Amino acid sequence: MLRLFSILLAVVFMCGLFSPVVAAERLRLATTTSTEASGLLAELLPPFEQANDCKVDVIAVGTGKALKLGESGDVDVVLVHARSLEDQFMAHGYGSDRRDVMYNDFVLLGPPHDPAEALGTNDLVEVMSKIANSKVSFISRGDESGTHVRELQLWQAAGLVPQGSWYLEAGRGMGEVIIMANERQGYTLSDRGTYLAFKDKVDLKMVFAGDQRLFNPYGVIMVNPARHPHVKQDLARKFLDFLTSEEGQGLINGFQMAGEQLFYTQ
Amino acid sequence: MEPVVSLKHLLFTRGSFRLSIESLELVPKKVYALTGANGAGKSTLLRIMALLINPQRGVVQFPGITTGDADHLRRQVTYVEQSPYLFQGTVSDNLAFGLKLRGVARQEQIRRISLTLSIVGLEGFEQRKAKELSCGETQRVALARALVFKPDLLLLDEPTANIDVNSRPAFEGLLARLPKYGVTVVFSTHDRFQAQRIGAELLCIRDGMLQAQDTLCLF
Amino acid sequence: MNYLSDSLLAAVVLIFSFNREVQLAVWTSLYTATVAIIVAAVFGVPVGLWLGLKRFRGRRLLITLLNTLMAMPTVVIGLVLFGLFSRQGPLGEFGLLFTPIAMIAGQTVLAIPIVANYVLACVNGADQRVIDTARTLGATQFQASIQLIKEIRFGVMAALIAGFGRVIGEVGVAMMLGGNIRGSTRTMTTAIALETSKGEFVFGLSLGIVLLCVALIVNLFLNMLQQR
Numbered sequence: 251m252l253r254l255f256s257i258l259l260a261v262v263f264m265c266g267l268f269s270p271v272v273a274a275e276r277l278r279l280a281t282t283t284s285t286e287a288s289g290l291l292a293e294l295l296p297p298f299e300q301a302n303d304c305k306v307d308v309i310a311v312g313t314g315k316a317l318k319l320g321e322s323g324d325v326d327v328v329l330v331h332a333r334s335l336e337d338q339f340m341a342h343g344y345g346s347d348r349r350d351v352m353y354n355d356f357v358l359l360g361p362p363h364d365p366a367e368a369l370g371t372n373d374l375v376e377v378m379s380k381i382a383n384s385k386v387s388f389i390s391r392g393d394e395s396g397t398h399v400r401e402l403q404l405w406q407a408a409g410l411v412p413q414g415s416w417y418l419e420a421g422r423g424m425g426e427v428i429i430m431a432n433e434r435q436g437y438t439l440s441d442r443g444t445y446l447a448f449k450d451k452v453d454l455k456m457v458f459a460g461d462q463r464l465f466n467p468y469g470v471i472m473v474n475p476a477r478h479p480h481v482k483q484d485l486a487r488k489f490l491d492f493l494t495s496e497e498g499q500g501l502i503n504g505f506q507m508a509g510e511q512l513f514y515t516q
Numbered sequence: 517m518e519p520v521v522s523l524k525h526l527l528f529t530r531g532s533f534r535l536s537i538e539s540l541e542l543v544p545k546k547v548y549a550l551t552g553a554n555g556a557g558k559s560t561l562l563r564i565m566a567l568l569i570n571p572q573r574g575v576v577q578f579p580g581i582t583t584g585d586a587d588h589l590r591r592q593v594t595y596v597e598q599s600p601y602l603f604q605g606t607v608s609d610n611l612a613f614g615l616k617l618r619g620v621a622r623q624e625q626i627r628r629i630s631l632t633l634s635i636v637g638l639e640g641f642e643q644r645k646a647k648e649l650s651c652g653e654t655q656r657v658a659l660a661r662a663l664v665f666k667p668d669l670l671l672l673d674e675p676t677a678n679i680d681v682n683s684r685p686a687f688e689g690l691l692a693r694l695p696k697y698g699v700t701v702v703f704s705t706h707d708r709f710q711a712q713r714i715g716a717e718l719l720c721i722r723d724g725m726l727q728a729q730d731t732l733c734l735f
Numbered sequence: 736m737n738y739l740s741d742s743l744l745a746a747v748v749l750i751f752s753f754n755r756e757v758q759l760a761v762w763t764s765l766y767t768a769t770v771a772i773i774v775a776a777v778f779g780v781p782v783g784l785w786l787g788l789k790r791f792r793g794r795r796l797l798i799t800l801l802n803t804l805m806a807m808p809t810v811v812i813g814l815v816l817f818g819l820f821s822r823q824g825p826l827g828e829f830g831l832l833f834t835p836i837a838m839i840a841g842q843t844v845l846a847i848p849i850v851a852n853y854v855l856a857c858v859n860g861a862d863q864r865v866i867d868t869a870r871t872l873g874a875t876q877f878q879a880s881i882q883l884i885k886e887i888r889f890g891v892m893a894a895l896i897a898g899f900g901r902v903i904g905e906v907g908v909a910m911m912l913g914g915n916i917r918g919s920t921r922t923m924t925t926a927i928a929l930e931t932s933k934g935e936f937v938f939g940l941s942l943g944i945v946l947l948c949v950a951l952i953v954n955l956f957l958n959m960l961q962q963r
Contacts, residue, residue, distance in 0.1 A: 278833065287933045309833055309914040310929075323822035324832050425932040448934045478822060480830060566871055591873040601864035604886055613882070614872040661872065 275304040277485045278325040280317075282396060283423050285329060285468070286310035288443040288512055293505050298492045304485060312423070314394030320344055320471065323478030326486045329493075331441075331468045332396035334403075345471040346483075351493050352502050352513040353467040354442050356400060358458040359428065361386075361435040368437070368457040377458045378408035385416045387436025389427050392419030400466070401439045407463065428452060441466060443512040450508075468513070470494075518579045520544050520669050520700045521565055521593075526574030528560060534724040535560050537574070542702065544668070545695040549711030550704040552721035558704035559598075561721065562671045565702070566595035578669070591618060595671040599678060600658030602646035607633070607657050610646050614665040632664040635697075637686060651678040656687070663699070670694065672703035676710065688714050738936065746941035750948065756917070757926075757942070761949055764922040767835055768903040771842035772850075775898055779847040780891060783854025784880055788866065798855065804848035809841075809907030816841050817911055833914035838922075841908035846898035853894030857887040889961060896957055903950060923949070 285291050286308055295306045309319065313330040320328040321344045329351065330336060339345050358377060360368055366384035368377045381388055382405075390412070391398035405412050418436070420427050424444040431438040432452035445456065470493050475483040492498045499515040506512065519541035526537040535557035542548060550558045563569045564576060567586050578589055594614075603610050611629040620628070633641055636656040649657060655678050662670055672691075679687050692714045694701050702719075705711060711718055720727040749757055786798055818824050820832040820840075831837045865886050869879035884891060906924040913920030915929060923946040930939035 283932065287929070305918075307833060307914070307916040307919055309916060323827075423932040425934050429934065451934050451936075480822070480828075568867055568870065587875050590870060593871075594873070595871040597864060597868070601862055601868045603865075603868075603882065613869070613874075617873045617878060665873065 275302075275482065275485055277304055277306045277327065277482055277489060278309065279306050279327045279329060279489075280309045280311060280315075280319040280325040281329040282313050282316060282331060283310050283425070284331070284441045284443050287423075287425065288447060288507060290443075290502070290505050290513060294493075294498065294501050297497065297501070298489065301492075302485065302488055306489070312391075312393050312395030313399070317344075320473045323473060323481065325473065326481050326483075327470060327472055327489055329468060329470045330396060331466050332399045333467060333469070335396075335399060336469050336471060339471065344474055344477065346474040346476065347472040347487070347490060348469055349471075349490055349494050350516055351468045351470050352499075352515050353465060354513050355459065355466050356397065356439055356464040357442050357445055357456045358437060359431060359440055359445060359454045360437040360457040362453060362455050364455075364457060366437065371458070374404065374458065374461040374463055375408040378404055378410060381437050382408075382410050382412060382416075385414070387416050387418055387431075387434045388412065389431045389434065389436050389438040390417065390419045391424065391427055391439075392421045393423075395424075396466070397424060397439060397441060400464075404439070404463065428454065443507065446507050446510055446512065517543055520578065522577050522579060523565075524575050524577070526564070526571050526576070528557075528564060528569070528571040533557070533560075535721070536724055537561070537726050540719075540726060542669075542700060544700050545698060546700055547691060547695060547714055547716040548700075548702045548719050549708075549714065549716035550702055550719045550721065551706070551708055551711065552704075556721040557724060558721060559673050562595060562673055562702065562704060565669070566590075566593060566671050568595065591665075592668040593671070594662040594665075594667045594669070596658045596662050596673065596675065598673040598675075600654060602649070602654055602657060602661075605646060606642065607638070607644045607646055607649070608642040610657060610661050611664045614661060618665055620665075628664050632660045635663065636660045636690060652680060652683050655679055659690075663694075663697070666698065668698075668700060670699050670701045672701065674705060675703050676705070676707075691716075739940070742937050742940035743944065745937050746944035746948075749938075749941050750945060756921075757945065759918055760921050760923050760926045760942075761945065763835065763920065764903055764924070764946070765949065765953075767839050767842060767909075767922065768899055771839045771902050772846055772895055772899045774839070774843045775846035775850050775902075776891075776895055778843075779850030779894070779898070780854050780884065782847070783851040783894070784858060784883070786851070787855045787858025788880070788883075801848050801852055801855070805852060807845075807848075809845060809905045810911065812841055812844050813908045813911030816844065816908075820912065832912065833916060833920060835913070835920055837912040838909050838920055841912045842902040842905070845905065845908060846902050849898045849901055850894045853897055854887075854891055857890030857894070858883065860890070861887045892957065892961055896954060899953065900950065903953075904946070 291308055299305055309325060313332045313335060316328045316330050317335055317339050319325045320339065336348060340348050358368065360366065365386045366381045368380055371377045371380065390401055420430055424440055425448060427438055428440055428444065428448045429452065432454050470490055472486040472490055473481045475481040502513050502515055503511065521542050523537050523540040528535045550561065552558050564571055567590055578593065603613060608629055611632065612625050615625045615628065629642060633639055636659055638653065638656055638660065646657065655675060659675065676684055676687055688710060691701060691703065786794060816837065817832065819826050820837050821827055861883060865883050866879045869882040874882060904924065906928055909922045909925050910928060913922065913925065915921050915925040923942060927939045927942045930942060
């Protein structure tokens, strides 16, 4: 028994020895799954971490939750894409500095045989109405993410209230929702990056893209140090500066997935 | 001579069972045989003296031993059940248990364990697995485990019940010799003649009372 | 469908490629689960002993409560502790949310009822004479309890193994309290969840196979200890 205990203790001790060396300073970034899962942050963060001798802890959640984490002061910086929520966040004084970082766009995905005949329609409002009228499944994120917020705005623009057995609120991440749409052979709204990542894995095609209302800007916000004194404001400001600097913007423009550029800077 | 243990105005009841002892004093270095019918309260009395259960009323005192709280007294009073439990491990581990609690040095432990095992007739049993012993061997290891730390009072519940008839005389001889080692022994038995063979003083329980020691104990 | 066979192959490749990220995730899983189970043992074993040995009013109610706690979803534990560790919560000033410490705390809370319940079952199943025997040989109540633990050590071991299995395989607490931070709080399970959300099913499943292998090795190791 004693021997067993000492072995366990030794294991714990080893844990301490081998655990990754703690960097001088850690910056906490809450962001959306699209930036983390696409691999953009893996390109973008190391140069910043090296230049400032720090480590950026990425917590990838939906936009809604990311902003909540900022509101409660559990992170230092948020990088999200839902302008209306971001403006609210700033208006309530939760953030001290907000900057535009980049944009990409949303696309509407649907099954290849396109039962709602969305393909070929030029008007977004009409597409939304067609999908609603066809009663073919539409998978909604349903998780207050940036994509979900945008989707609701699109229904509103079309003067529709989506409800009924065809409208499925998944409450899951973008990837899972694309997979659900694929399995149900239904429609869904996705950011272009996640769609590209899943393009080869699913039997879905892009049925509509390119409308002004599908424009998807990302903003970075520094959590207000006046509300949360523990926020690492110097490092956070440096991070904002970096993202909007020539170097940062260059990295964003140069990032490609499957040969396609995913994010654009203004 | 001060008694090892003295009981006064003792009352223990559980359901319809009742045991009442007005006064009992046991003198050191003697062997007592506790007799009585099944359910008369022999085990209960032993367990009370072993401080395992508390009587509703009355006091159990150990004037001849140390003073102090129950945990202190327990170190000098020990009790071996009718079918004793041996701890996992070796015979030696079992005997060492009481010695370790009393802070006996390692070398001294080994010496005393070997000595005590030879007293109970189990020379060289140190490394045997406790769980693989026969009934009789188990009984004797339990006795050795109690003797090894030299208790003042040794309480045995029907110690010969699980020992086969052939080994009984040797075991009885052992009980009779124990006072030589400075131990006071109380054992319960059904067999009045066993008490005589050992030369034990009779304590007889009947109707929940201790019978006068000079009356003939019939049951 | 060659999806499963692909995963198996990928798992083998993954194990022998010594991928740094995978190593870190394995390491984080092992380290947090080990610390959590040790802390859980410190609290859970005495609780199990206490409930098994003492008879008091309300004991049955407590045991029922303990059994119910075993059914508590990990996400609920995560939520409660999230509220505790968040900057808005009572322990907010320590900044523990999204650190391994928060994860370990959650996993400990998860494991304590399991350990306590197993130990309780062992005590109930143990020979009733152990405590009395130890007492008559001069042990205090505490020393007698220690002896009881020695007597039921295989059961206690099984309790710890069961708790460890539950903790290393759960994702709710690790995700909510750890935040799945690469190189810091990303465990095997949260990595699997991430890969799944990215649509990397093969990679996710192969990570799952790695997790199974790790669990197998740990159990073999503990089994070896028991043999001695």
